[in-house]
Amino acid sequence: MKKLDLMTPIGLFLGLTVLLMAIIASAGPSGLGVFVDLASIFIVLGGLLAALVVNFSLKEILIVPKMMIEVFRTNEQNIGELIDTFVELSSKARREGLLALEAGVEEVEDRFIKKGILLAVDGIEQDVIKDILMAEVIAMEDRHRHARSIFERASEYAPAWGMIGTLIGLVLMLQNMDDPALLGPAMAIAMITTLYGAVLANLIFTPMAAKLANKTEEEVFLKQIIIEGVIGVQSGQNPKILQEKLNAFNRQKPKKEEVIMSQGEQNAEA
DSSP states (O other): OEEEOTHHHHHHHHHHHHHHHHHHHHHOGGGGGGGOOHHHHIIIIIHHHHHHHHHSOHHHHHTHHHHHHHHTEEEOOOHHHHHHHHHHHHHHHHHHOGGGHHHHGGGOOOHHHHHHHHHHHTTOOHHHHHHHHHHHHHHHHHHHHHHHHHHHHHHHHHHHHHHHHHHHHHHHHHHTTTOHHHHHHHHHHHHHHHHHHHHIIIIIIHHHHHHHHHHHHHHHHHHHHHHHHHHHHHTTOOHHHHHHHHHTTOTTSOOHHHHHHHHHHHHHHO
């Protein structure tokens, strides 16, 4: 189930707050206006958009809003419940046979689990099932990597366009050395564009790309559990043994060995 990932907005809020506090502490509330320059915004955002349009197709650019929304969402998959699902499927398969799973598989919400169970019901060999499911995992990783590359490229282009803005500002400043009134605005463009590019890269695009990479890793991890569960059900593995096997993947629950060790250390200290 998709929920709001609070860590993303909290992180963005903290980053912006630190920047604003630093500005206010050094220049006061009135100093905030100095850091707003339309010319610099046009150079950085316009140049960044132009570079992305050259680099990617229209179809790829249009998925950026969807990917940004995904950064603010989290899919809370309970690994314990996932393991319990496969234990139940394994128990039913041993009692009634694999064909009995076909009737109830439509109730399973996860499309990947459903596909794996149907392959098992069809009598496909274990190695073939694993190959088919792993091929889907690899394809998913490739799709995610390609979508994530937009944010990675943006994190490279933003500072570069900041530097381009800086060069433009320096050129304007050098051309107007005889007019002190024009030196200030030119210097503002020179400095603020670099600031905008650095903030966009290090507070927005790089962290978002990393967040999407973490989400992909987590999804691959869950699919690996599902593959092991499907293979266990297809091979008629004892439900208790399957449960112990899948519990090795459960990060949300301490292993029995760790609990025993912890209890032993507490007894020793007592």
